[in-house]
Amino acid sequence: MYDVKGNLRRVRESLPEGVKLVAISKYHPDEYIMAAYDEGQRVFGESHEQELRHKVEALPKDIRWHFIGHLQTNKVKYIAPYIDMVEAVDSLKLLREIDKQARRHARTIKVLLELHIAEEATKYGLTLDECRQMLDEGEWRTMEHVQICGLMMMASNTDDEVQIAREFQTASDFFDEVKARHFADDDNFRERSWGMSNDYPIAVSHGSTMVRIGTTIFGPRVY
Ligand SMILES: *Cc1c(COP(=O)(O)O)cnc(C)c1O
Numbered sequence: 066m067y068d069v070k071g072n073l074r075r076v077r078e079s080l081p082e083g084v085k086l087v088a089i090s091k092y093h094p095d096e097y098i099m100a101a102y103d104e105g106q107r108v109f110g111e112s113h114e115q116e117l118r119h120k121v122e123a124l125p126k127d128i129r130w131h132f133i134g135h136l137q138t139n140k141v142k143y144i145a146p147y148i149d150m151v152e153a154v155d156s157l158k159l160l161r162e163i164d165k166q167a168r169r170h171a172r173t174i175k176v177l178l179e180l181h182i183a184e185e186a187t188k189y190g191l192t193l194d195e196c197r198q199m200l201d202e203g204e205w206r207t208m209e210h211v212q213i214c215g216l217m218m219m220a221s222n223t224d225d226e227v228q229i230a231r232e233f234q235t236a237s238d239f240f241d242e243v244k245a246r247h248f249a250d251d252d253n254f255r256e257r258s259w260g261m262s263n264d265y266p267i268a269v270s271h272g273s274t275m276v277r278i279g280t281t282i283f284g285p286r287v288y
Pocket residue numbers: 089091112133134219261262263277278279280281
């Protein structure tokens with residue numbers, strides 16, 4: 066097996082204090098997750114509802130699962146009983162549905178708003194203006210079962226480190242703007258989820274508080 070424990074230790078040692086690690090376990094088998102678990106890792110990220118459902122049933126109950134992929138509104142009801150955080154909220158409609166399903170289970174679900182900053186034409190994420198508009202309109206303030214904990218984004222998939230750094234900085238500046246305007250009194254709004262295997266050292270030097278790392282810990286994914 067891949068040296069999951071050694072890789073996890075090395076990643077942890079490379080992270081500054083206060084930066085949280087979400088181990089991205091999608092497409093990796095339960096044994097790999099258990100190896101990381103045995104090293105003390107408790108937060109894992111998955112991007113497919115069915116795969117996640119199987120893992121939730123098979124693996125220890127004190128794992129906190131983050132949903133990191135694009136989440137269809139009709140899938141929210143399946144993950145609402147147990148999901149700790151939905152990282153990629155990219156519409157008001159999705160936020161409403163999470164609130165509604167969390168209420169049915171008498172829970173509060175933590176969420177991040179996903180920004181679309183990368184230059185490539187990925188489909189998902191709010192533009193900065195869409196995010197501003199959604200927060201200004203204020204409906205989210207009436208939702209008692211979601212806790213908006215910060216922002217999430219992916220940088221462009223490029224070797225151009227200057228561009229990657231610029232995108233993380235844009236996200237970081239935007240976080241400061243939104244924090245001051247809407248969440249100045251809300252200590253829960255503090256997470257900046259950016260940085261993956263290829264770019265997390267750049268991310269942590271541009272304000273990241275939460276990195277999402279898969280390949281560097283678990284090796285290449287087998288699809
Ligand atoms: C798969 C994935 C990751 C992890 O990517 P690695 O390159 O394997 O570290 C992080 N964030 C999101 C949203 C992902 O889908």
